[in-house]
Amino acid sequence: MALAIEIRDLRFRYPGAAVDCLDIELLRVEAGARVFLYGPSGSGKSTLLSLIGGVIQVQQGTLNLLGKNIAHMRPTICDRLRADHIGFIFQQFNLIPYLSVMDNVLLPCRFSSRRQQRALAEGGTLPETARRLLSHLQLENTEHIPVTQLSVGQQQRVAAARALIGKPEIVIADEPTSALDTDRQSAFLDLLLQECAEANAALIFVSHNRQLATQFHYEIALPSINRAVPVGCVV
């Protein structure tokens, strides 16, 4: 099976820090897999996600993104890969406050022509594709509402639509449910899993709440694969 992400002998140390933040021998995520990445705060989750996204540069080791090693790649190429192949959902405040729901959802298509083409390939115009995605996420008739007037749950679903538009191969969700109450957590998770399955995207779902892990293919505990001392990530 093709690999979405493969990490081998990866080490990362923040400039000025005495010890490594990350030291991972092996981490693999297959294409289309649904992975629960467990990690308490300070265990290097954000650093790992920033590395996978190519936002910060790999110092040592191999990081294959869809078969391409992004270690030592030029930053602009990493930016392009991230725009083309990865959708991000954060804990909260995911949306650009001055853009409409529609503009927020379509933002990845502005930065990536590949995502734009894939969104268009689903049939119809970009707004139609976005509207379809929004309705799948139970956000009918919200496209013109200022995003600041949406509830937190609605905002997270708009963020999910944005992460999914143009069918990226990888979706990274960093504690997307921690700002939601328990009922809404599982509802959001159901919708997210369903849409990732439909887009055939690998989902890396990061959380410290292990109760959510049951619906995933497997769980990776970051502390168990990261051989570095946790203090290295506190900067």
Next chain:
Amino acid sequence: MSHFFHMAFRSAWNRRLTLGLTLVAIALSVTMLLGVERLRYEAHRGFNLSISGTDLVVGARTSPVQLMLYAAFRIGEATSNISWKSFQDIAQNPLVAWAVPISLGDSHHGFPVMGTTPGYFKHFQYGASRRLSFVKGQPFQDVFDVVLGMEVASQLGYAVGDRIILNHGMGEAGLLAHDDKPFIISGILAPTGTPVDRTLHISLEGITAIHLNWVGGVPMHGFTIPGEHVRKFDLTPKDVTAALVGMKSRAAVFKVQRQINEYKAEPLLAVMPGVALEQLWQVVGVAEKTLLAVTSMVVFVGLSGLAAVLLASLNERRREMAILRAIGARRRDIFLLMVSESLLVTLGGITLGIIFLSVASLALTPWVQANYGITLQPALVSAAEFKLLVGVLVVGLLAGFLPGYRAYKMSLMDGLMSRI
């Protein structure tokens, strides 16, 4: 790229209050900068055009600039006069084509009264060899005829045939009136955009007539000469303030100038208007440069304010930057986002500044014209002003570099920053 500017615009619109105030500050500073430049240009242009047809200006010995100012522009007052004999000698010089005497010192509601000969209307030229023309009436013929400049007539609402009283001395209030000898308006001149528009022209005989019974600047007590009797007196002037002289051939200017400057009977000064104006600009040049420097500083302060506002906004926009990075924005894009915002505000400031200036110059034209004799031409942007504006734009661009670089650095440091 268009969506990028669209987003920069939306982002800026989201912070429209702070950015708007900054934009207005920049606009006002640009108005000042352009205003100073425009006034400078119009002053030069106006002065140079006002006396274009005259080869020499002759007066009592003083500084060339001062002579030019009072003789040609009615600014300041003459310290002494030249005798009628001297004037006649100059006029009879075989190299001189024409000489027109002028006699200043009286006024009417703040407008200067100038005594001269009918030759003034024939010989005086302004602008590109343009001569004076009448919109109504004709040159003065009688001793108590007066010819008005266009602005005097329109501002005071006078028409041909009206009777007016002249005052002794210059100024608005507290002047003694020549109320025993009213003048009748015989003609009104077409507008010229020069000091002529603000002048009342009477004959030299008229000047002599209204001062017949005056000694030492006041009327003799209990002694009046009614207007109808003045013609019994010899009204030939004893002296005049200055003379405008035209040559038969331009080549003779230097020779005649030297002859006048070496005139034995009394100390005279002949200046070429262009040379005297050049001296004037040299004197004024220091002030002009200082003004330009000060207004440039004001623009710089405005643009520093912009840089400060953008820097201050960075913290609240940290989240926005992180989101854009996660979606695929390059670090360069983050930098450009800040720079394009500063460019947007600077451009807006420049545009608004030009609008302010146009409105201000439209509103102030009559006032500037009345007080300084400078006509503001309605114009968009001249080449010199355009250069200044390009300078402003470049500095505005640079003002965006600092916050742009900070944002760039911050986005490196923050990574994906999922928890801000």
